[in-house]
Amino acid sequence: MRQTVKALKPMIEGFIETNGELSLKRTLKSGQAFRWRLTNDGTDWVGVVRNTHVVQLTQQPDGKHIHYRVLNGHEDNDHNQEIKPTVKGRKRLKTSDESDGENPKDQYFYSQLISDYLRLDVNLTDLYDKWSKSDDKFAAIAVNMSGVRVLRQNFAETLFSFICSSNNNINRIEKMIETLCQKYGKVLYESHPELGTIHSFPEITRLAEESVEPELKKLGFGYRSAFIHRSAKTICDEYKCPEKWSQELAQMPYSEARQALQRLPGVGPKVADCIALMALNHLESVPVDVHVFKIAQHMYLPHLKKNKSLTHKSYQEIGDFFRSKFGPNAGWAQAVLFCADLKQFKQ
DNA sequence: CATTGACCTGTCCTG
DNA sequence: GTGTCCAGGTCAATC
Numbered sequence: 001m002r003q004t005v006k007a008l009k010p011m012i013e014g015f016i017e018t019n020g021e022l023s024l025k026r027t028l029k030s031g032q033a034f035r036w037r038l039t040n041d042g043t044d045w046v047g048v049v050r051n052t053h054v055v056q057l058t059q060q061p062d063g064k065h066i067h068y069r070v071l072n073g074h075e076d077n078d079h080n081q082e083i084k085p086t087v088k089g090r091k092r093l094k095t096s097d098e099s100d101g102e103n104p105k106d107q108y109f110y111s112q113l114i115s116d117y118l119r120l121d122v123n124l125t126d127l128y129d130k131w132s133k134s135d136d137k138f139a140a141i142a143v144n145m146s147g148v149r150v151l152r153q154n155f156a157e158t159l160f161s162f163i164c165s166s167n168n169n170i171n172r173i174e175k176m177i178e179t180l181c182q183k184y185g186k187v188l189y190e191s192h193p194e195l196g197t198i199h200s201f202p203e204i205t206r207l208a209e210e211s212v213e214p215e216l217k218k219l220g221f222g223y224r225s226a227f228i229h230r231s232a233k234t235i236c237d238e239y240k241c242p243e244k245w246s247q248e249l250a251q252m253p254y255s256e257a258r259q260a261l262q263r264l265p266g267v268g269p270k271v272a273d274c275i276a277l278m279a280l281n282h283l284e285s286v287p288v289d290v291h292v293f294k295i296a297q298h299m300y301l302p303h304l305k306k307n308k309s310l311t312h313k314s315y316q317e318i319g320d321f322f323r324s325k326f327g328p329n330a331g332w333a334q335a336v337l338f339c340a341d342l343k344q345f346k347q
Numbered sequence: 348c349a350t351t352g353a354c355c356t357g358t359c360c361t362g
Numbered sequence: 363g364t365g366t367c368c369a370g371g372t373c374a375a376t377c
Contacts, residue, residue, distance in 0.1 A: 031370065166371035172357060173370085222355025227372085268372045289370040310371090311349065338370090 012073035014107045015065045016115060021124040022066065023147030024059045030339040032151055032278050034161055034174045035181075035201075039194045046071070046192065049117045051154045051200050054189040057114075068114050072189045073106070119152045131326050131333045137299055138326075138333065145340045150332045151278060155246035157201040158279035163227050163266040165274075177201075179219055180228075184212075204242040207232035227266025234264055246280070254282040269315055277331040285331045286319040293318065295337055300325075 024045050028036035036047035045057045054071040115121065124147070132139035164176045184202035192198055206212075207228055216225035239245035249257040257280055261272040273287035288296070288310065296318045297304045307314055319330075326333035339345055 162370090163372095167354075167369065168356085168371085169358080169369040171369090175357090217355090220356060223353095223372090224355075266372065270371060274370090287370085291370060309350090313349075 011069060012106050012110055013067065013069040014111055015060070015067050016111050016120070017065055018120065019125070020064050021147055022118060022120070022149055024057055024066065026145065026147055026339050026345060027118070027149045027151065029344070030148065030335070030342060031170060032335070033153065034177050037195055046195060048188060048198065048200065049114060051157060052188070053110075053113065054198050055114060068110065070110050071192070073110065117152055119149055122149075124149065127329060127332065131336075135325055138337065141340045142336060145336055145345070148336045148339045150283065150335050152281065153279045154201065155275070155279045156204050156242065158275050159231070159264075159267070160201075160207065160228055162271040162274045163231060164221070164224055166224070166266065166271065176221060176224075183215070183219070204232050204235055208236040224266065231264040231266055250280040250282075254284055257282060258285070269312070273319075283329045283331050284323055286322045286334045287331070288315050288318045291341060292334060292338055295341055296321070
């Protein structure tokens with residue numbers, strides 16, 4: 001029997017103007033987020049925003065708008081959650097009023113929520129122009145690589161996702177994260193026709209429980225089981241309120257945040273930089289993985305070709321080079337080059 | 348200090 | 363069907 005209760009409440013949806021500065025594919029599937037899935041024959045992206053809202057995003061044919069739909073937006077407790085966009089969007093990001101009969105307050109709220117997650121308050125055209133002027137190689141690549149955005153992501157999810165990423169491949173990372181959500185997260189949306197039940201990412205306090213490590217071992221997490229549990233426990237024990245700690249990390253200078261993060265087991269320089277860039281708004285952070293290492297060797301710092309692998313020294317050198325070349329948003333420039341180098345995005 | 352292996356596991360690729 | 367290598371690193375033990 002089909003339930004009709006949900007259909008009685010209006011679906012929250014609308015359009016967001018992007019000024020051609022957003023490629024969903026290049027942004028959601030370039031290795032910064034691991035939970036976005038392509039549905040409906042490859043037209044719609046479905047994922048979780050702010051760890052509370054199941055959102056479907058669709059790139060419009062005009063290239064200048066995305067359509068959004070909040071799949072679990074009818075829940076009664078919706079506004080009780082502590083979701084507040086951290087940045088006020090620019091005026092041009094206002095939703096259109098094309099779908100009449102809906103609560104404009106809700107529409108505004110959700111378009112702000114999604115714009116914030118996609119960091120649409122940043123004018124990407126200006127950034128691309130600036131980076132292209134300071135680097136011909138970037139300019140050549142960027143013309144075919146528009147709309148790569150650095151997301152503003154949830155702290156805990158970013159932390160544990162990238163702990164999982166060490167010495168690992170994307171396919172397994174995605175599976176492990178999905179397992180974490182199903183086992184320790186809350187149900188956000190039931191019975192999606194293609195994706196099944198969609199869960200939130202677990203609370204840090206949940207991952208700090210003693211049973212977690214042996215359970216994860218059984219689930220095939222390997223040595224990362226201990227990293228995950230011990231990191232969660234460290235945060236709960238030492239910082240009491242994880243949410244507050246992440247805010248402090250965002251406030252303090254990049255180098256200090258990076259240093260503080262590396263005290264967590266399973267968090268080295270690269271993972272710390274990923275968290276700093278993607279969840280703490282430290283856009284000067286340049287995560288250097290083997291991929292970026294190769295880019296640096298071939299495009300910018302040929303003397304590093306003699307290095308077989310990444311050392312602390314070369315790691316620092318590459319980051320500093322990117323910062324000197326691209327400025328305070330170097331991490332974002334790096335994301336564009338990284339994206340261009342991914343196999344799936346090569347022409 | 349900078350460098351070098353071991354580390355869990357699923358998968359791809361040979362023989 | 364077995365064996366091997368490797369994948370978006372980190373840690374700890376040695377130069």
